Amino acid sequence: MRHKFLYLIFCIVVFLLLSIAVMLLWNAILLQVTQLGKISYWQALGLMILCRVLFGSFNFGNKGRNAKYFLKEKLMGMDENDRSSFKEEWRKRSNRL
Numbered sequence: 001m002r003h004k005f006l007y008l009i010f011c012i013v014v015f016l017l018l019s020i021a022v023m024l025l026w027n028a029i030l031l032q033v034t035q036l037g038k039i040s041y042w043q044a045l046g047l048m049i050l051c052r053v054l055f056g057s058f059n060f061g062n063k064g065r066n067a068k069y070f071l072k073e074k075l076m077g078m079d080e081n082d083r084s085s086f087k088e089e090w091r092k093r094s095n096r097l
Contacts, residue, residue: 019045 023044030036039047075083 015048016045019048022047 019041023039023041026036026044026047027038031038075086078086
């Protein structure tokens with residue numbers, strides 16, 4: 001329970017820091033490229049929330065966990081011969097790198 005609370009606090013702090021980055025980048029780049037005006041911190045925070053609403057969540061780490069879970073489930077559903085051939089093919093492909 002404590003880890004979830006700390007994770008929530010961490011996400012809020014990161015979101016607020018990203019809003020500062022959006023404000024600084026907007027004011028540094030878009031003023032010169034386009035003829036738009038400066039934005040405040042609160043407008044940058046609003047842009048971040050708007051992006052969240054329009055484009056979805058800021059889930060950075062969930063894709064890897066879902067892929068790992070999928071691979072584990074796939075391996076558990078295989079018989080021993082299929083599993084060994086899959087692992088052998090995996091080793092061959094990873095050695096090429």
